[in-house]
Amino acid sequence: MDPPPPTVLAAPGGYLFITMNLRPGAEQKVVFITARVHPGETPSSFVCQGIIDFLVSQHPIAKVLRDHLVFKIAPMLNPDGVYLGNYRCSLMGFDLNRHWANPSPWAHPTLHGVKQLIVEMYNNPKINLEFYIDIHAHSTMMNGFMYGNIFENEERFQRQAVFPKLLCQNAEDFSYSSTSFNRDAVKAGTGRRFLGGLLNDTSYCYTLEVSFYSYIVGGTTAAVPYTEEAYMKLGRNVARTFLDYYRLNSLVERPLAATPKTRKEKLPVFKCTTQQGQGTSHADRKPEKRSQAHLKDQSLSAQ
Numbered sequence: 001m002d003p004p005p006p007t008v009l010a011a012p013g014g015y016l017f018i019t020m021n022l023r024p025g026a027e028q029k030v031v032f033i034t035a036r037v038h039p040g041e042t043p044s045s046f047v048c049q050g051i052i053d054f055l056v057s058q059h060p061i062a063k064v065l066r067d068h069l070v071f072k073i074a075p076m077l078n079p080d081g082v083y084l085g086n087y088r089c090s091l092m093g094f095d096l097n098r099h100w101a102n103p104s105p106w107a108h109p110t111l112h113g114v115k116q117l118i119v120e121m122y123n124n125p126k127i128n129l130e131f132y133i134d135i136h137a138h139s140t141m142m143n144g145f146m147y148g149n150i151f152e153n154e155e156r157f158q159r160q161a162v163f164p165k166l167l168c169q170n171a172e173d174f175s176y177s178s179t180s181f182n183r184d185a186v187k188a189g190t191g192r193r194f195l196g197g198l199l200n201d202t203s204y205c206y207t208l209e210v211s212f213y214s215y216i217v218g219g220t221t222a223a224v225p226y227t228e229e230a231y232m233k234l235g236r237n238v239a240r241t242f243l244d245y246y247r248l249n250s251l252v253e254r255p256l257a258a259t260p261k262t263r264k265e266k267l268p269v270f271k272c273t274t275q276q277g278q279g280t281s282h283a284d285r286k287p288e289k290r291s292q293a294h295l296k297d298q299s300l301s302a303q
């Protein structure tokens with residue numbers, strides 16, 4: 001069967017953008033997401049569910065994301081641990097998030113399979129694996145936040161901070177101030193640390209953590225208990241942040257009514273700074289795809 005013709009979208013800026021990512025032979029930008037490597041961290045499944053539900057929906061943003069990016073999602077890395085009701089380990093008693101360096105096909109089969117797929121994609125010149133996000137839940141911290149890696153290269157380090165900063169603007173429960181970048185020995189063997197060392201310098205690897213308990217919205221002191229819906233909403237906000245990151249806003253079919261105003265009113269949740277001045281986000285390497293309107297929009301929402 002012949003592949004479907006590429007979609008042609010008319011952008012408000014007056015140019016046409018031909019979606020390429022699903023055409024045979026086209027370069028693919030891949031976002032790889034995993035969740036529930038630790039079976040007791042049930043919120044990670046709700047966040048992942050929110051991401052999936054949004055991406056497969058008819059929402060105009062989801063359509064644009066599907067046209068431009070490929071999402072690979074492994075929603076449960078530790079199904080046997082979940083089945084058994086374990087808190088952290090697999091059936092064989094392994095903390096899988098410490099075995100990324102050398103996973104065994106018999107002792108850590110899910111990890112082995114996912115890592116093989118990631119390495120295959122990395123070695124495929126037609127695939128650019130740009131993001132890896134591993135979703136966890138945290139038993140003592142509040143809000144959603146991220147862990148990232150530390151790099152010698154200052155520019156790479158700064159570029160890595162762009163996505164969490166954008167997410168902080170989109171999600172009232174996400175805290176950039178709680179986001180940290182580390183290379184603790186105790187975190188060696190985690191997906192984020194290992195893949196951060198394996199992938200090239202245009203790939204970003206994060207652990208996305210979300211509190212088991214609650215979040216505090218900026219300007220208030222009251223803790224808002226998380227609900228299943230709130231976890232899924234965080235997932236939806238993670239997905240839509242890729243629209244900002246890749247500056248695809250101008251391609252969304254209808255304007256996002258009220259969203260910028262609401263966002264502005266709720267700022268600052270936590271101290272969010274934009275990537276203004278860094279100018280080195282991944283999308284920046286293809287400035288022809290940038291929307292000036294969006295740049296203006298961002299500067300307005302930055303405080």
Ligand SMILES: [Zn+2]
Nearest residue numbers: 038041136137
């Ligand atoms: Zn965890």
